Amino acid sequence: MQRSIVDFVQDEVFDWVALLDCGHRQHVRHNPPLVFRPWVLSEEGRTSQIGAHLQCLRCERFELPEHYKPYRASPVFTEDSVPAALRKDHSTRGSVWGRIHVLEGRLRYVVDIWSTDVTLTPEAPGIVVPDVLHRVEPMGPVRFFVEFYAALDT
Known part of the structure; x- marks a missing residue:
C-alpha cells in the first residue's frame, strides 16, 4: 500500500x-x-x-501503529442492527484506524484489495486500515463493536 x-x-x-x-x-x-x-x-x-x-x-499486515490510542467506540451492533453502510465497501478517513471486537458469534470481514476474507470471533478481532475499503457480514447471531484509534501522542 x-x-x-x-x-x-x-x-x-x-x-x-x-x-x-x-x-x-x-x-x-x-x-x-x-x-x-x-x-x-x-x-x-x-x-x-x-x-x-x-x-x-x-x-x-494490518499492524496498528504502536503510538495510536483508542478515542471512541461505535455502539454494539447485532445481526439485525448492523447498518447497511457497514455491509457495503466503506473506509475510515485519513489516519483513523479501527479494531473490530466481536463479543459473541462470528463476523465475516472482507478487504478485497488484499484478498482478505476472514472470520472474526471473540478470540480473533479485526484491524481496520485507514482509507482501505472493507465490509462486514454477520454469520448468524452476532454482537460486535468497532473501537477507533488515532495518534493522541506522537
Missing part, C-alpha cells in the same frame, strides 16, 4: 525516519548500492519528499 510522507524525525541513533499519513514510521536511509536516497542527507532534500509515497508493508 502506497502511503504519503508527511514529515521526518530522527530516531535515537540519528537515522532519519519518515512519518507516513497512515501513522506508521519508516526508516529512510541513503545506503548505496542497496538503497539510493541522497535526498535524505539534507533538509532541502527531505522537504522535497513531503507528499511522496513509500510502500507501507505494516498497513498490508
